[in-house]
Amino acid sequence: MATAEAEAPAQEVGAVQAFTVTLIVRRFDPEKDAEPYWEDFDVEMYSTDRVLDALHKIKWDQDGTLSFRRSCAHGICGSDAMRINGRNRLACKTLIKDLDVTKPIYVEAIKGLPLEKDLIVDMEPFFESYRAVQPFLIASDKPEKERIQTIEDRARFDDTTKCILCAACTSSCPVFWTDGQYFGPAAIVNAHRFIFDSRDEAAQVRLDILNDKEGVWRCRTTFNCSEACPRGIEVTKAIAEVKQAILTGRP
Incomplete structure (x- = not known):
């Protein structure tokens, strides 16, 4: 005999809402720039996305010249260390929703090492x-x-x-x-x-x-x-x- 729970219709799961985030990235191309400069990008993101996902969307959909390091994307390789809102973090471990998305997110290369291009430093x-x-x-x-x-x-x-x-x-x-x-x-x-x-x-x-x-x-x-x-x-x-x-x- 079926239970009341089994007979009840399954509840619909609401769609995950997207939201727009502004990333301000410190850019530098040694072949044409005398000094680094800031450039802003508007990116559509979801609450499960991380800063690395945002950088991927910028590179794939908006500006293919954006340069950064990444490999495993799971916080194991350590390749994507960068300064996010003034703090050193791994881009693949930093959830967008954990940042204040009502304000721009600032992303730049880590300090103290020679800057090669955009978010890449000489290690x-x-x-x-x-x-x-x-x-x-x-x-x-x-x-x-x-x-x-x-x-x-x-x-x-x-x-x-x-x-x-x-x-x-x-x-x-x-x-x-x-x-x-x-x-x-x-x-x-x-x-x-x-x-x-x-x-x-x-x-x-x-x-x-x-x-x-x-x-x-x-x-x-x-x-x-x-x-x-x-x-x-x-x-x-x-x-x-x-x-x-x-x-x-x-x-």
Whole structure:
């Protein structure tokens, strides 16, 4: 026997309403522009769309010359880090509806790295600092299988394994903006990941590198980096732990 619920007609789901959003994008083409300039675009969006979707619509439907980086579009690759309304974010993780759509949305390239075109910066200075801290396991033993590690030892550096090298933290740092030699938060985070790894044998080497005048002591603990991290890494805490390891001489 059919139930009353089964006999009741299904409720119609209302159509998702579109709305128009204005994006003001900082443009720059080195082949024809002496200085960057702002250009506005009106885009029809839905509440489920993200800033990356808006940039795609601009590039595909309005101006094919708009240049930006993106790959996975799911917050994993870190390619589409940019400044959105003055804050470093991943465009693919920033929902349009979470912004104030009654006002224009400002989008520009991250700061502190050489601007190449529109929203694209030269990432080589960032990766140069990353490589300098030797972000890889250094161990002399050659186990027949895996290197055994306790749950507690693994937990010591779990947070800093989440880094996706998007540069959002480093390019949000005022010290990095003004000092082209500072390693920056991301490099220190990736050094932390191996300094506190019980299987690694080069912690002191990395601590010596970061004890340089452009290392951890340049950090002013403004917490910009922690706020900017799209993976929720406690960047400032990691930097503080590296400082403490330098002072005590051990991880």
